Amino acid sequence: MSASVALTFPDGSIREYAAGTTGAEVAESISKSLAKKAVAIALDGTLRDLSDPVVEGKIEIVTRTDPRALELIRHDAAHVMAEAVQELWPGTQVTIGPVIENGFYYDFAKDEPFTPEDLPKIEKKMKEIIQRNKPFTKEVWSRDKARDVFASKGEKYKVELVDAIPADQDLKIYYQGDWFDLCRGPHMASTGQIGMAFKLMKVAGAYWRGDSNNPMLTRIYGTAFAEQEQLDNYLHILAEAEKRDHRKLGREMDLFHFQEEGPGVVFWHGKGWRMFQTLTSYMRRRLEGTYQEVNAPQILDKSLWETSGHWGWYQENMFAVKSAHAFMNPDDAEADQKVFALKPMNCPGHVQIFKHGLKSYRELPVRLAEFGTVHRYEASGALHGLMRVRGFTQDDAHVFCTEEQMAAECLRINDLILSVYEDFGFNEIVVKLSTRPEKRVGSDDLWDRAESVMMDVLKQIEEQSGGRIKTGILPGEGAFYGPKFEYTLRDAIGREWQCGTTQVDFNLPERFGAFYIDQNSEKVQPVMIHRAICGSMERFLGILIENFAGHMPLWFAPLQVVVATITSDADDYGREVAEQLRDVGLQVETDFRNEKINYKVREHSVTKVPVIIVCGKREAEEKTVNIRRLGSQEQVSMPLVEAIAVLAGEATPPDVKRKLANRKV
Template structure:
């Protein structure tokens, strides 16, 4: 007998091996028709795979969110590979996984694919779906599988099989006359895939990600459970293209990149103003929370990185050099070792703890050239990095304080939809399992409390194996205005590095103790966060963030003198103001500054000069507001106040601050 326990706790008994499809049919014909796969003791299985022992089973349908989407996208990759090999015989298939929002497959083919080829492939995919080919799992002998794929000219597949661990089953999935090496699971048939998919782009990719290997052709696609989901996603892609920070960066004259400094930003005056505005904002927020700002060297001897473990565990991501006196140095990829040097420069007492230090440190990490992407993926970037040295008893409270600081920061930028992920121990790490157990338990407890307090506003999940080599972390994932997720801030509990650096404090008992270290970043990379903000706001920054907050534009040359006076008054009040005295029509000026995403245009002509008024035009608005200069100043100064300062100032406190006689 085989006992099957269903998600509601009920049990069903079967005389022998039973498949997920059998169970679905036993429950009802509607479920049998809707079922796509099953989860057996938490592991995804094909619907037709026999279950031979007692198990907990959950049937997966298209309504099961990410579980169903991963199946659909994996099958879409297989259907695409079948379509490619039908249309272009001799093409080798290599690897084709499901990825976030879609799938891809890498192909070895002498002739390059074209955009027109994508249309043909997509059309053939729809034919394969219409055939409703049964997808069947087969287990093959390893040597026979290698020989078969070699005979078919599929040398990449043969190589994959040869590299699989000894004893691992070799599974092949057959759909119609086509088959592929795959662990699975898959849908019962190609018809279950549906037609909510689209091929999106072509790219190059080295075999196994190694530039020494042959270059393959990668075809990307997206796949969803319903046509509406596909339509919504494609609309989001269109919106994302309009918001692309690289395009807006050019249009708004914020920054650019050069081939001779890959992954490094050339900030223009307006972009640097935006960048420094963000730094000032964080500096005030963390200063109010008790952080002391420090600065540490950009380049340090390898001995420091050996103690930290970076040399052994992170060296492939570091920029290193050897000097004439045979000393190895590295550009810092992280700020924490430098902060240990500051901590250890004095004898510390428990009365000084928690000690909180922060740094806007420029760090350098090697990223493959193909991975670089504007501000989002760079090699040289600035971290709003901070570290809290505390006692074990202070750990929970300090983590909760950091969480409140980070969440408050995100709210100031309008990010309300958040997920916090617990990233657990990676395979490559330092420290004992006992220390990792303690660190993960501490963060899990903090996460549980934060989620409980949020009344459902904050979601939580686990990111297995994605912690850093010295400790687990909480990852703060923001959802932007068009529904994309960005992982930004982190809180990392570190029981390892303090011991490795022999850091200590004198406790109340007069004895030497090892502190706990908490690593904290709120924006993470300021460059990346700037890119996220550009796209989140589509370049239309709130007034306090805008690099140029107001442009004073003249209607006639008779108002030039008054326009300069208005600009000077705005600047004296702390506004970032420019003046446009060009001999151009006002509609042309307004259109040009609107395209540059300037939030406010103050229009002045002969009448405004005589009456000492300005006509304020807001970005995206169809009308204008005529105000006395003093009133316009008060209005804009109040609106331009950063959120953290605005919350501290009573409304009447700003009255008259910018009055101009």
């Protein structure tokens, strides 16, 4: 009797097939239509070529519309791009070409680097190759054969890659027609399955293997999707993102700048700092009555960071300092040679504040908040405007509570986080629980207890939201000291931003010997909950600028109103209007320049001023104003008193409005 393999299908059914049966034959045995749609198989969750023989286990037939097929589409598109390049420019060497987030790239060695003008030619040739619909076929070669073949073709980089492949791994060669390349695979059945929903995006320089001592190659980036509509949507988002880039808007709105002498730290201009302070003031109000705002030192002895574990776990991301005298006199025994660290986070300082004075269980939970400036080293290539900096402010807080209070505190924090996001217009939120990582501190028993509580809280979050808040699990993504919730919000153009966190920590209080006195007069270690809502205030501001494309809500705009006059006859009235608006708390500037009103309106629109009030001789006589809103061609005329009331109402922050409404009730 011939050998067979048992395959378990997604519906739970089990079928037996002869040994050596390929994935394509399995698909064919189910239905001819499925076989036509199939692009790969998944064996026990691992993608494999359709031409691979099946092995016993769970099998899924992967079609082109399966989300998992997207990586194959992009991988195959990269190979087709490489073939197109070599057809157009014979002698060009192909190096590596992986799939990356949102696309793919290939690095090429060519005497004359590619330019953006070359991309349309390559795209055209790629379409020709895809239309040929040549099958992808796989061969396994010996190292000697692969080395000889690539050397004969002048592909020295491929020879180097062949030598780098571990001896215990097969050396696979994938063909698409006559063209071939060294590749791990898998691939789809043929080039035709790639489709035409692809685009080459840009060219860039890249050192071979990322080493600046190696030759410079040309990298071509591309993207591909299963459907043209998906590609069009992606390109639309990219175009929108470029228009909304907070660095560009920051210049136009005169908010901030960066410069070489302060890499990764922000130079806030007047308007930008005003917006920063508006955010800070809003967050302070949200904490009133529930948190104590504290301030821990900016610089602390290295020994404290050794105790906390950060020196061991996080040292490469920290800034260490000595006194200038110690640097100038390294051999001076009298000089203070102690090493200090700029704090990368606030938590150890907050533990010290909690420990100062005896705490009773009756005082718990103790909630400490700080708008603390922290510094973390980021590689210069990773810095990106406000989104990735080396010095930033955290809206940080730490709750010290009993283990029994932990679930209630996590829910209280959740309600606060969701409310804050809603005030800024973010309603699509995903909350995910990150569980224990491989490298961690603390016993499994502590992790079991913490994860069990947080799993229950996660269920409550989803239930209480009526399904509006989506939840999920991120296995192994927790902090080294405890599990955490991660809050991800979706912006106006569909991008996702991870901002808020809630992290449970049994480790840090233990390391520092923090305790409270329980009802039995015993010393008990508290649970420490780390929480942040904005995370980095700078990054959150960057997200807000891009989300609103600079069109900030009136309550949050750094400059809310410009009063512009049509003629000098109205200047005195313009001053009166501006003063009355300032009296009700609005940020107002005036523009009495001898320029045409349309010029003034255009100029202030570029700087994203939400409201421009236009005053002429007639308005001065009638005590009225013309209101022009950013992004609208219309202007509304109304009495000054009414305009002040309307704008004052709009400029009232949402949390203040709620308080006023509750008082009236």
